[in-house]
Amino acid sequence: MDTKYIIGAIVIIVVIIGVALYAGGAFTKPEGKITIVGSTSVQPVAEKLAEAYHNANPDVNITVQGGGSSVGLKSVQDGTAQIGTYSSKLSSEKAPGIEQYVIANDGICIIVNKDSNVTDLTADQVKEIFAGNDSSYTVVTREEGSGTRDAFIDLIMGGKNGTNITKSAIVQSSTDAVKQAVAGNPNAIGFMSLADVDDSVKVVKIDGVEPSEATVKDGSYKIQRPFLFLTKGAATGVTLEFINWCLSAEGQKIVQEEGAVPV
Amino acid sequence: MARNWEEFLVEKVLLLAAISSIIIILLIIGFVIQQGLPAMEQVGPLNFIFGMDWSPSYDIYGVFPMIVGSLGMMALALLFAVPLSIFGAIFLAEVAPKTMRRILKPTIQTLAGIPSVIYGFFGLIVLVPFMRIHFGGSGFSMLTASIILTVMVLPTILSISEDALRSIPLEYKEASLALGATHWQTIKNVIFPAALPGIVTGIILGMGRAIGETMAVIMVAGNTPIIPGSILEPARALTSNIALEMGYALGLHYNALFATGIVLLMMIIVLLVITNYINYKRKVTVGGGYL
Numbered sequence: 234m235d236t237k238y239i240i241g242a243i244v245i246i247v248v249i250i251g252v253a254l255y256a257g258g259a260f261t262k263p264e265g266k267i268t269i270v271g272s273t274s275v276q277p278v279a280e281k282l283a284e285a286y287h288n289a290n291p292d293v294n295i296t297v298q299g300g301g302s303s304v305g306l307k308s309v310q311d312g313t314a315q316i317g318t319y320s321s322k323l324s325s326e327k328a329p330g331i332e333q334y335v336i337a338n339d340g341i342c343i344i345v346n347k348d349s350n351v352t353d354l355t356a357d358q359v360k361e362i363f364a365g366n367d368s369s370y371t372v373v374t375r376e377e378g379s380g381t382r383d384a385f386i387d388l389i390m391g392g393k394n395g396t397n398i399t400k401s402a403i404v405q406s407s408t409d410a411v412k413q414a415v416a417g418n419p420n421a422i423g424f425m426s427l428a429d430v431d432d433s434v435k436v437v438k439i440d441g442v443e444p445s446e447a448t449v450k451d452g453s454y455k456i457q458r459p460f461l462f463l464t465k466g467a468a469t470g471v472t473l474e475f476i477n478w479c480l481s482a483e484g485q486k487i488v489q490e491e492g493a494v495p496v
Numbered sequence: 497m498a499r500n501w502e503e504f505l506v507e508k509v510l511l512l513a514a515i516s517s518i519i520i521i522l523l524i525i526g527f528v529i530q531q532g533l534p535a536m537e538q539v540g541p542l543n544f545i546f547g548m549d550w551s552p553s554y555d556i557y558g559v560f561p562m563i564v565g566s567l568g569m570m571a572l573a574l575l576f577a578v579p580l581s582i583f584g585a586i587f588l589a590e591v592a593p594k595t596m597r598r599i600l601k602p603t604i605q606t607l608a609g610i611p612s613v614i615y616g617f618f619g620l621i622v623l624v625p626f627m628r629i630h631f632g633g634s635g636f637s638m639l640t641a642s643i644i645l646t647v648m649v650l651p652t653i654l655s656i657s658e659d660a661l662r663s664i665p666l667e668y669k670e671a672s673l674a675l676g677a678t679h680w681q682t683i684k685n686v687i688f689p690a691a692l693p694g695i696v697t698g699i700i701l702g703m704g705r706a707i708g709e710t711m712a713v714i715m716v717a718g719n720t721p722i723i724p725g726s727i728l729e730p731a732r733a734l735t736s737n738i739a740l741e742m743g744y745a746l747g748l749h750y751n752a753l754f755a756t757g758i759v760l761l762m763m764i765i766v767l768l769v770i771t772n773y774i775n776y777k778r779k780v781t782v783g784g785g786y787l
Contacts, residue, residue, distance in 0.1 A: 273743070273744075300743070300744070301743065301746075303744070303746060371634040376719070376740040376741055377551075377553060377740070377741050378552070378741050378743065378744025378745060378749075393553055401722060401730075403634055403636050403718040403719065403720065404718065404720060404721075404732070405719070406739070406740050410620070413620055413621070414620075417620075417624055417625045417628070418624075418625070420634075421634070
């Protein structure tokens with residue numbers, strides 16, 4: 234008697250779950266869905282862009298995920314994401330068949346403590362300091378895999394096969410932690426995105442150029458990187474519309490609000 | 497028949513609830529080993545464990561500096577925390593007047609409830625600059641991390657030790673005092689030895705928390721993947737290594753982080769076995785002190 238009820242209940246549960254799964258699958262419209270995966274540096278900008286675009290076009294759903302630039306490239310290559318984000322220059326040999334859209338630029342600032350008397354360094358001096366050849370500095374860096382770290386290595390240290398950042402550098406796991414570490418130590422030197430700089434630290438001029446929106450835009454500040462949207466082949470449909478919108482005046486305004494430099 | 501069904505069902509549900517924790521632990525261990533083994537094989541277990549260099553961008557994976565870092569921080573933290581918490585526990589259990597205990601005990605228990613990221617943030621803002629000014633260096637160091645860990649494990653060891661001390665039968669104390677022993681002699685020779693197994697349990701739990709702590713350690717230890725030359729130099733713990741790089745890791749790097757987890761797991765198991773063995777040995781020599 235009880236057995237019957239139990240079997241009955243199980244059958245009902247199975248049926249409900251089955252229907253729910255089927256219905257859930259059937260109601261998803263792939264047409265209005267964009268997945269953006271990749272660089273954690275681009276992520277905040279991409280999130281704001283996606284949010285604003287979704288508000289204007291409620292039938293387009295955009296998901297933004299992190300993972301790092303390499304994840305962005307990989308996901309767009311294997312088709313799990315419509316847009317991959319990448320936060321440093323990408324050669325076309327490294328990514329064949331991948332279309333690149335520069336949606337913003339970003340300067341990487343070299344920061345020191347407010348009490349430090351350093352105001353101006355050359356790119357070579359920065360390289361020497363981060364290589365660990367100047368013991369008067371406490372070098373603060375980001376963890377392995379961070380987009381900002383990768384861009385810094387590319388732009389200053391001479392790429393992956395160039396000079397290594399000293400092993401005795403303090404490793405901090407976020408932009409804010411780097412800021413804190415530099416703000417709390419008169420000898421510290423670190424690097425961070427132009428978008429995240431504030432008054433708690435001092436930004437150093439590189440080769441006499443102060444990083445700012447203007448100097449990044451005209452290319453006179455050398456330590457800069459593009460924020461890229463990658464698509465497999467040329468973008469089409471909703472994805473293209475979204476990218477075009479990001480490049481429009483409206484989209485670029487959001488880029489600027491997020492602290493990145495509009496293109 | 498219905499009653500039998502009920503009995504059977506309840507029995508099985510209870511059994512399931514009891515073994516679910518074991519199943520979950522086995523699943524986690526199984527998953528960590530399955531994910532970590534490819535890296536262990538590719539790098540070689542000995543190279544992985546005793547390798548001095550950790551450079552994921554060049555596919556070089558050696559966790560020995562992190563093992564030293566983890567063990568060093570744990571040992572230092574216990575060195576500070578054990579005497580503090582045992583004396584604190586003796587005070588609370590034997591000496592402190594009732595009102596004082598009513599204030600002290602909840603205060604100490606509050607320490608245990610503070611999230612580790614708060615400790616880390618406090619360490620980063622207050623302790624790191626303090627250490628830099630008074631001890632030199634960058635302020636990020638093994639010692640700084642150990643001090644934070646001390647505060648974090650203190651409530652665990654202290655409250656378990658206090659419980660152990662208080663659960664000693666009153667007859668022990670009465671007998672000792674009746675023989676003419678002073679209060680301190682009674683504590684030292686009767687109550688403390690009898691409570692030792694419980695105290696050791698507290699130390700084991702504290703040790704587990706110290707070695708497993710991630711967030712607070714990341715924020716104050718400096719995380720350099722090299723063996724520190726002194727306790728005033730920065731170090732990286734095994735847990736920090738996983739948490740720092742997990743967000744980006746792909747392929748072999750990803751597996752290497754799980755392999756770091758295997759090393760951590762093995763270390764904890766070895767430490768548990770050792771301390772349990774000591775505990776077991778102690779129990780025999782104390783003679784009937786265990787409750």
